[in-house]
Amino acid sequence: MDDRPPLKLMQQISAYRTSQCIHTAVELNIPSHLSHGPQSASELARSTAVEEGLLSRLMDHLVNEDIFARDESARYELTEVSRFLLPESANSLHPWVECELHPLYWQAWTHLTEQLRSGTPAFELAHGRSFFDYLSRDQMARKRFDAEMRAASLGMGRLVAQQLDFPEGTTIVDVGGGDGYFLAQVLKRNPGTKGILFELPRTNDDFHPDMTDMIRNQRAIVEYGSFFESLPPGGDAYVFSRVFHDFDDAAISQVLEKARAAMRTQARLFIIDMMLERTQANTGKSSQDMVMMLLLGGRERTREEFCQLLAKEGFECISTTPTNTPLRILEFRHGVINGEPAT
């Protein structure tokens, strides 16, 4: 019998080392410094104002991990992989590194065991406040979060927006719409429609430029508030894009109660989220589920779980649309309880 510890387990245990090295490389702007061509260790140390011997050890590890490369003159250079760490590259992962590997998140992970015992989200245990409350008071953390959401949206938001068709005259309420990038893409695709971005109050009006254009052209407005209190009334389509995975079932039921109160009979509710599959291994999605649990006490759900949860609150699923992304679109009408019209 082979009693050597399994290699995969050893790699999994030490995976955080490389994560942190990537964060440091991004903090030092190393991908941007190398974007003009290869640099020796001493050139790179000068550009980044750090100690050369230590820097070359960091870079050597990242070369061994295939993130950077070393040419025949021992100069460091970008690879196809590290190009995705350039802030300006298409589908850049730079905002993801800045947010996900920030000590704010790391510190939360150190409270995971305590969360399992107490049920309180690890982020709250680490920082004394819920995630979104924290963001509402820390402008830089909010900016990093919006940039991460936007980075994910830039890849997916446009593709998802292409699956949403609304007739002229429709008012679309993007609930928890972040910096408005996604709403702006939906409005661009659907001429003659108007949008309301509904978000928590924030310390600055830092919206995506496409959203700023929509506001300037009077196609969109912003309303601040909490969906636990109320939603803007009178919309035709209420869109919750990647919002429900942030919350547990009880919290979602509260939001749905407010949605029902705001929605006219003909109005529709759309959920756009990644959906777990009951029968598959959910590779990648289970780690996303852990982040939701840790930061917010939220969870990823299957399509069936979404439909059951909404059915309890009188919403009936009337269509499911796959997209060319990990996200799916579920459309609901309301006014029904277990298939019967609500009184």
Ligand SMILES: C[S@@+](CC[C@H](N)C(=O)[O-])C[C@H]1O[C@@H](n2cnc3c(N)ncnc32)[C@H](O)[C@@H]1O
């Ligand atoms: C995961 S982000 C999704 C952002 C955007 N919809 C997207 O798909 O990129 C969730 C958003 O919900 C907002 N949010 C959280 N709690 C809220 C509340 N109580 N009322 C309104 N918005 C809220 C957050 O500020 C955040 O922008």
